Amino acid sequence: xxxxxxxxxxxxxxxxxxxxxxxxxxxxxxxxxxxxxxxxxxxxxxxxxxxxxxxxxxxxxxxxxxxxxxxxxxxxxxxxxxxxxxxxxxxxxxxxxxxxxxxxxxxxxxxxxxxxxxxxxxxxxxxxxxxxxxxxxxxxxxxxxxxxxxxxxxxxxxxxxxxxxxxxxxxxxxxxxxxxxxxxxxxxxxxxxxxxxxxxxxxxxxxxxxxxxxxxxxxxxxxxxxxxxxxxxxxxxxxxxxxxxxxxxxxxxxxxxxxxxxxxxxxxxxxxxxxxxxxxxxxxxxxxxxxxxxxxxxxxxxxxxxxxxxxxxxxxxxxxxxxxxxxxxxxxxxxxxxxxxx
Amino acid sequence: xxxxxxxxxxxxxxxxxxxxxxxxxxxxxxxxxxxxxxxxxxxxxxxxxxxxxxxxxxxxxxxxxxxxxxxxxxxxxxxxxxxxxxxxxxxxxxxxxxxxxxxxxxxxxxxxxxxxxxxxxxxxxxxxxxxxxxxxxxxxxxxxxxxxxxxxxxxxxxxxxxxxxxxxxxxxxxxxxxxxxxxxxxxxxxxxxxxxxxxxxxxxxxxxxxxxxxxxxxxxxxxxxxxxxxxxxxxxxxxxxxxxxxxxxxxxxxxxxxxxxxxxxxxxxxxxxxxxxxxxxxxxxxxxxxxxxxxxxxxxxxxxxxxxxxxxxxxxxxxxxxxxxxxxxxxxxxxxxxxxxx
Numbered sequence: 243x244x245x246x247x248x249x250x251x252x253x254x255x256x257x258x259x260x261x262x263x264x265x266x267x268x269x270x271x272x273x274x275x276x277x278x279x280x281x282x283x284x285x286x287x288x289x290x291x292x293x294x295x296x297x298x299x300x301x302x303x304x305x306x307x308x309x310x311x312x313x314x315x316x317x318x319x320x321x322x323x324x325x326x327x328x329x330x331x332x333x334x335x336x337x338x339x340x341x342x343x344x345x346x347x348x349x350x351x352x353x354x355x356x357x358x359x360x361x362x363x364x365x366x367x368x369x370x371x372x373x374x375x376x377x378x379x380x381x382x383x384x385x386x387x388x389x390x391x392x393x394x395x396x397x398x399x400x401x402x403x404x405x406x407x408x409x410x411x412x413x414x415x416x417x418x419x420x421x422x423x424x425x426x427x428x429x430x431x432x433x434x435x436x437x438x439x440x441x442x443x444x445x446x447x448x449x450x451x452x453x454x455x456x457x458x459x460x461x462x463x464x465x466x467x468x469x470x471x472x473x474x475x476x477x478x479x480x481x482x483x484x485x486x487x488x489x490x491x492x493x494x495x496x497x498x499x500x501x502x503x504x505x506x507x508x509x510x511x512x513x514x515x516x517x518x519x520x521x522x523x524x525x526x527x528x529x530x531x532x533x534x535x536x537x538x539x540x541x542x543x544x545x546x547x548x549x550x551x552x553x554x555x556x557x558x559x560x561x562x563x564x565x566x567x568x569x570x571x572x573x574x575x576x577x578x579x580x581x582x583x584x
Numbered sequence: 585x586x587x588x589x590x591x592x593x594x595x596x597x598x599x600x601x602x603x604x605x606x607x608x609x610x611x612x613x614x615x616x617x618x619x620x621x622x623x624x625x626x627x628x629x630x631x632x633x634x635x636x637x638x639x640x641x642x643x644x645x646x647x648x649x650x651x652x653x654x655x656x657x658x659x660x661x662x663x664x665x666x667x668x669x670x671x672x673x674x675x676x677x678x679x680x681x682x683x684x685x686x687x688x689x690x691x692x693x694x695x696x697x698x699x700x701x702x703x704x705x706x707x708x709x710x711x712x713x714x715x716x717x718x719x720x721x722x723x724x725x726x727x728x729x730x731x732x733x734x735x736x737x738x739x740x741x742x743x744x745x746x747x748x749x750x751x752x753x754x755x756x757x758x759x760x761x762x763x764x765x766x767x768x769x770x771x772x773x774x775x776x777x778x779x780x781x782x783x784x785x786x787x788x789x790x791x792x793x794x795x796x797x798x799x800x801x802x803x804x805x806x807x808x809x810x811x812x813x814x815x816x817x818x819x820x821x822x823x824x825x826x827x828x829x830x831x832x833x834x835x836x837x838x839x840x841x842x843x844x845x846x847x848x849x850x851x852x853x854x855x856x857x858x859x860x861x862x863x864x865x866x867x868x869x870x871x872x873x874x875x876x877x878x879x880x881x882x883x884x885x886x887x888x889x890x891x892x893x894x895x896x897x898x899x900x901x902x903x904x905x906x907x908x909x910x911x912x913x914x915x916x917x918x919x920x921x922x923x924x925x926x
Contacts, residue, residue: 296910296913299910299913300908300909300910300913303907303908303909303910304907304908306907307907388912391910391912392910392912395910444786444789446820447786447789471816471820472820474813474816474817475816475817475820478788478813478814478817526905529904529905529911530901530904530911532911532912532915533900533901533904533911533912533914533915534915536911536912536915536916537884537887537915537918537919538880538883538884540915540916540919541880541883541884541887541919542879542880542883545879545883558875559872559875562871562872562875563868563871565645565646565648565649566642566645566646567642567645568638568641568642568645568733568734568737569733569871569872569874569875569878570730570733570734570874570875570878571638571641571642572875573874573875573876573878573879573882574878574882576879577879577882577883
């Protein structure tokens with residue numbers, strides 16, 4: 243069910259942060275209002291909410307991990323929302339509880355591009371087994387990914403068994419989503435030469451499956467050709483660290499064909515990865531990466547926000563361009579400046 | 585000409601660093617002993633040499649930039665050294681001055697894997713128009729890449745017109761080399777199913793040209809098939825930022841076939857990139873990236889070297905694994921620890 247985003251209620255300064263014990267109880271009983279309020283708390287940018295948000299996230303942590311987390315990316319026009327709706331309805335039809343989240347740091351600019359349009363996923367949003375949450379308000383990628391990453395935990399604590407994380411497929415967010423899911427799916431369409439363009443460098447290599455959408459009617463032949471091309475291309479890469487060989491599949495979200503095969507592939511992946519231990523290992527590595535990335539981002543942004551550094555940076559960058567100083571020596575000078583003045 | 589690596593003479597503590605004014609003069613007159621000594625100074629890990637090395641690098645900087653920098657990568661067995669020797673001899677035969685450098689941070693482990701074997705590139709090493717420098721001693725990637733990056737500048741100041749930078753193609757060093765060259769070439773061999781394996785993820789996307797080596801005799805048909813496969817695969821990617829469409833070529837270093845075509849492609853690339861401004865833009869961006877990377881590396885390594893941080897890190901990493909704390913909150917705790925104790 244799509245919930246109204248009650249963010250505004252948290253914007254009034256002086257408002258007491260919500261009782262996280264109550265929120266946790268609600269989330270654990272799968273009360274979707276409590277879940278929505280919890281996510282709003284996690285998304286809040288009010289410093290006074292941060293402590294409560296951390297408390298809520300940590301109290302949920304022991305109840306997390308029991309879902310399959312699936313990242314779904316594709317360029318605009320690839321049919322992500324119809325695909326997610328088809329897959330989501332297919333899964334709720336099997337009795338599974340499905341949450342849909344989104345990472346789109348640019349959403350404030352490209353309004354409505356991702357989960358923002360209330361008319362999208364109409365059927366899924368009315369499904370009592372589904373929970374759809376629009377992207378957090380446009381901000382830095384770091385902020386948005388932390389919020390999404392922690393919201394996954396809240397959804398898991400509420401008992402959601404499948405988490406679908408949508409990303410727009412045109413920015414830096416795919417790497418972030420790839421780093422928070424178990425299975426990463428690239429959605430493509432064939433025809434109109436689309437298979438020959440528009441894949442951002444690096445995305446194809448992250449995919450655990452490439453699904454060629456809109457494989458129906460007059461498009462079917464082109465979709466089959468695209469499947470062959472992608473299969474050959476994927477064979478140029480060595481197997482992934484977990485031993486998985488990415489699959490290429492056809493589907494039609496409108497006809498509903500291929501959706502079951504996609505789910506079967508994901509189940510097969512999970513089974514294999516659980517068996518060989520790579521499922522848990524990957525999640526552990528993802529956590530360590532998030533920890534280290536968060537540290538790096540903070541260190542680096544703190545550095546460049548230093549007024550002396552930021553002034554000197556502009557000068558040194560020009561000196562590097564004018565070949566008066568090597569970039570390494572310039573870095574040393576900046577670090578010398580920062581040291582005593584921090 | 586391959587120079588003996590006179591590194592040892594710089595290892596005795598208390599030795600006075602060389603006169604960088606004299607070194608610069610020597611380098612500018614293309615005195616290869618001066619060049620070799622200059623590179624040794626840049627490669628020195630003695631803190632007392634650092635200042636002189638920086639001075640030398642900076643005095644060379646105004647004389648840099650007048651070469652084409654070509655990165656060459658490929659898995660062991662792809663025939664990198666024979667290829668580099670063929671290309672090098674082809675270019676010195678045209679009257680060009682060619683320097684060969686290498687990035688191989690693992691060379692201390694995989695001794696002799698790269699430019700270390702004195703018997704390799706026999707003919708090129710005797711060529712008076714060539715200068716071959718083995719990889720700096722095994723160290724951190726950051727250290728090795730800085731040394732190689734700055735050695736390129738010294739070679740340019742000595743008037744070398746083509747700089748070939750070799751990398752082993754199995755580690756992290758390709759990205760580093762890709763970030764210091766104008767043109768990045770991936771060497772492959774066909775046959776024995778090699779075209780279907782062994783490309784590290786991400787490398788194919790960095791390549792400006794894929795050269796299928798050993799395309800001779802019984803291998804020729806397989807090489808042609810590999811060319812078709814790679815061409816199709818490369819078509820799946822959008823054009824690069826500079827508008828260049830990577831080319832796939834055949835060559836045989838032993839027969840000498842295809843070498844001229846490789847050079848023609850590089851020349852065509854340079855012409856086009858100079859014309860549309862991307863040549864200089866790319867170099868400028870590379871410098872900015874080096875500056876920012878050097879800053880990040882130092883900030884991050886300084887952080888983890890802090891004894892309190894390093895102790896707390898182990899505990900917090902376990903707490904994250906045990907789902908007692910979120911990775912983001914753990915990062916915050918580490919940063920809080922670091923702040924006042926720095």
